[in-house]
Amino acid sequence: MKADPKSKEIINLNVEYKIIVNTSLNKVSIRIPREIFGDSSPETWGFVAAVLSQDGFPSTGIWCVRDVLKFPEQWRLGGAPDSSNHTRIVDLVWPFDLKPSQEEMLSTFLPVNKPQNDLTIDNFARIRILIPE
Secondary structure (H helix, E strand, O other), rough: EEEEOOOEEEEOOOOEEEEEEOOOOOOEEEEHHHHHHHOOOOHHHOOEEEEOOOOOOOOOOOOOEEEEEEOOOEEEEEEEOOOOOOOOOOEEEEOOOOOOOHHHHHHOOOOOOOHHEEEEEEEOOOOOOOOOO
């Protein structure tokens, strides 16, 4: 997925990727086709790694991500505010001493209750990217 900066719509790229798990090194790697990055140079890329809970039967407008509700239910996580635009991110790979904190970033949204298809990127929390130095 990516957000179109002009229209602010969220676009599903439908990209095939490969996840490689090396348990002896405690390492997970993801291989993504180079062409989704266009003509950009890897030196200019930033990264975000997030953990979400996969759901084979997601809510309408959600792409295979488990719901997070105010209170947990069978097949649903708990702990969310009463809104339709709260994050479904369970964890971010983010240095604990880097500001803003993970909690601060994931809280940067104004709660609203709208159908998922009526939400834009302005309705969601802003997450910084890590840029290698």
